[in-house]
Each structure stands twice: as structure tokens, then as C-alpha cells.
Amino acid sequence: MKLSLKIIICVISLQFLGTPAFGIDHSKLHKISAQATKPKEIKSFYDLSKNYKSIHYWTWQKIVKADKSRLNDKILIEFVVGPNSSYYSKKTTSAIELTQRIFRSGLKPTKIWWITNTNDDDAWAENKMKELGKSRYFDGNNGYLINDLGEIIVNKKIDDKFKNDPNISNGSSDAHGYVHALQTVQFMNSKFNQSETPRWLFEGSADVPMMYFLYQSNYKKWSENRKGVTLKKFSKKFFYDYLDFKEPTQRNVGENPWAVTNQWPDQLAYDIGSYVCDIFIAIKGPESIMNLYEDVARTGNFIESFNNIFGISWSNARPLIADALFKISR
Numbered sequence: 001m002k003l004s005l006k007i008i009i010c011v012i013s014l015q016f017l018g019t020p021a022f023g024i025d026h027s028k029l030h031k032i033s034a035q036a037t038k039p040k041e042i043k044s045f046y047d048l049s050k051n052y053k054s055i056h057y058w059t060w061q062k063i064v065k066a067d068k069s070r071l072n073d074k075i076l077i078e079f080v081v082g083p084n085s086s087y088y089s090k091k092t093t094s095a096i097e098l099t100q101r102i103f104r105s106g107l108k109p110t111k112i113w114w115i116t117n118t119n120d121d122d123a124w125a126e127n128k129m130k131e132l133g134k135s136r137y138f139d140g141n142n143g144y145l146i147n148d149l150g151e152i153i154v155n156k157k158i159d160d161k162f163k164n165d166p167n168i169s170n171g172s173s174d175a176h177g178y179v180h181a182l183q184t185v186q187f188m189n190s191k192f193n194q195s196e197t198p199r200w201l202f203e204g205s206a207d208v209p210m211m212y213f214l215y216q217s218n219y220k221k222w223s224e225n226r227k228g229v230t231l232k233k234f235s236k237k238f239f240y241d242y243l244d245f246k247e248p249t250q251r252n253v254g255e256n257p258w259a260v261t262n263q264w265p266d267q268l269a270y271d272i273g274s275y276v277c278d279i280f281i282a283i284k285g286p287e288s289i290m291n292l293y294e295d296v297a298r299t300g301n302f303i304e305s306f307n308n309i310f311g312i313s314w315s316n317a318r319p320l321i322a323d324a325l326f327k328i329s330r
């Protein structure tokens with residue numbers, strides 16, 4: 001099954017612009033440095049209810065630890081810019097490298113081709129993708145190709161209407177986009193694709209390095225963003241319902257696995273998804289997320305893979321996550 005057009009549009013048109021990242025209320029800055037004792041560690045989903053106040057402290061700690069750890073392999077990136085286009089950011093390389101450090105587990109591309117164009121070079125970009133992806137055996141979606149050398153080819157199109165957006169030049173959209181590239185890479189030897197993982201995981205995990213990159217290791221600003229204010233209006237039951245995901249055997253033939261999520265506004269996949277990923281990271285580090293993708297590529301079943309990675313069934317974890325989402329967003 002092809003992924004919906006929305007994924008492509010997401011990467012290209014930066015739908016995450018509505019995330020709470022840009023609405024910082026400085027009056028509520030988290031005074032982590034003033035805390036006398038270290039917030040209680042969250043070792044399992046069963047700790048969430050009691051220790052929900054320490055979720056974001058541990059999310060941050062585990063992202064920082066991954067960021068500070070060296071990668072074993074050098075990342076090869078080659079930029080190709082359309083003849084009528086100009087490059088849009090000086091920060092793409094650092095955004096990609098940061099993302100690769102955070103999500104270092106799972107399969108990795110042998111090389112990244114970063115094809116950039118504005119509207120004038122659409123036809124050029126299409127040809128370039130075909131040229132570099134020749135003999136390709138996997139088309140994750142139209143914005144990402146993997147060729148038989150294990151190289152990922154990313155088309156970063158800067159639509160005219162977004163070219164002056166600060167998130168183009170500050171590199172944060174590249175961090176987000178490169179997560180989608182890594183998600184695609186996990187499926188390169190699979191008969192399944194990313195639609196077998198929930199949409200909130202797809203977008204939420206892409207927002208994780210984006211948020212971190214935006215705040216450039218500033219815990220105060222980052223944690224202020226992670227207050228969940230945009231989710232305040234939702235009930236615990238809503239969070240529970242939103243996290244519904246049908247196993248392949250529960251779906252009708254041809255039913256979109258993302259149909260449940262698609263009932264609600266698109267932005268929630270980013271907002272709720274990134275909070276759920278924060279919880280996963282607080283419990284088991286960022287590597288758990290790409291491990292989950294790699295496992296779903298093998299099983300084709302998110303519910304089964306969740307249990308494989310986290311050691312708890314989705315049916316047991318889901319109400320605990322919904323409860324934590326409710327509490328951290330009050």
C-alpha cells in the first residue's frame with residue numbers, strides 16, 4: 001500500500017509549524033536547576049502515573065546522553081541543488097547529524113543524497129531522483145527513495161510559499177525530515193511500510209530531534225515547550241481513543257491503518273505523538289523508537305512489535321500512556 005499523499009506534503013510543506021514550539025510562556029519556566037533531588041526515574045509504564053512529573057526530565061536526560069555519544073560511523077551526505085534553486089540553510093548537516101546521533105539504532109543508510117529544489121526545478125528534481133534511485137527496490141514514498149546500494153535519496157523541495165519561513169533556514173525542518181528518511185530506511189528490506197506504525201508515532205518521533213535542535217540544548221526552553229498546553233482541553237478518554245491502532249487482522253481489506261487517527265485534526269499527530277515519544281524515551285531511551293520501526297518492518301504488526309520492544313502489551317500500556325498524557329497536559 002502506498003502511503004498517503006499527506007506524508008509527502010508534511011515533509012515538504014512543514015505542517016508541524018503549528019506545534020507549540022513557538023508559543024513559549026516564559027512565566028512558567030521549569031526550575032529544574034533548583035530541584036534539590038533528582039526526579040524519580042521512570043523504569044516502566046507502571047511508574048508513569050506516580051512519577052509523571054519526572055517524565056520530561058528523563059526524556060531530556062536520555063536525549064542529551066544520545067546527543068553527546070559519538071557515532072561509530074561517519075555520515076556521508078551529498079547535497080545536490082537544482083540549477084534554478086539556491087540552498088536554503090547552513091544548518092542541514094548539523095540537523096542530520098544530531099538526528100542520527102539521537103536515533104542511532106536500527107538500520108542506517110550507507111549515504112544520504114539531499115536533493116534540494118524550489119518550484120522552478122520540479123522536473124529537474126524528479127529526474128534527479130530517478131537517476132540516483134535507478135534500480136531502486138524500495139520507494140518509501142515519493143519524497144524518499146532507497147537505491148540498491150542502501151543509499152537514501154531525499155527530495156527536499158522548498159515550496160515558494162514556505163521559502164521565507166524561519167524553520168527552513170534554521171534547520172529544524174531538516175531534523176524532522178531526516179527522521180522520516182530513517183523511518184523509511186528501516187523498511188528497505190520489508191514488504192511492509194511505515195503505515196503499519198501509527199501516524200502519531202510517525203510524526204511524533206520526527207518532532208523529537210526537531211524540538212531538541214530548535215532549542216540547542218537549552219533545557220529551560222525545551223521543557224517549557226513540553227508543557228502540553230495545547231492538549232489541555234482533551235480528556236483522558238480522548239487520549240485513549242486517539243491511541244487506538246488496529247492490527248492488520250482487525251482491518252477490512254484495503255482499510256487505511258491510519259483511518260482512526262485521520263478522524264481528528266492533523267496537528268494532533270504531531271502534538272500528541274511527540275508527547276507519547278517523550279514517554280517512550282523517558283522509559284527506554286530514543287533507541288527504542290527506531291528499534292520499534294525496525295521490528296515493525298519485520299513483523300508488519302505494531303501491536304506485536306510494541307510488546308517485543310517494551311516488554312508490555314499495547315493493551316496494558318495504552319491506558320497508562322493516556323493517563324500520563326492527561327496528567328502532564330493539565
Ligand SMILES: [Zn+2]
Nearest residue numbers: 010011203206
Ligand atoms: Zn513529518
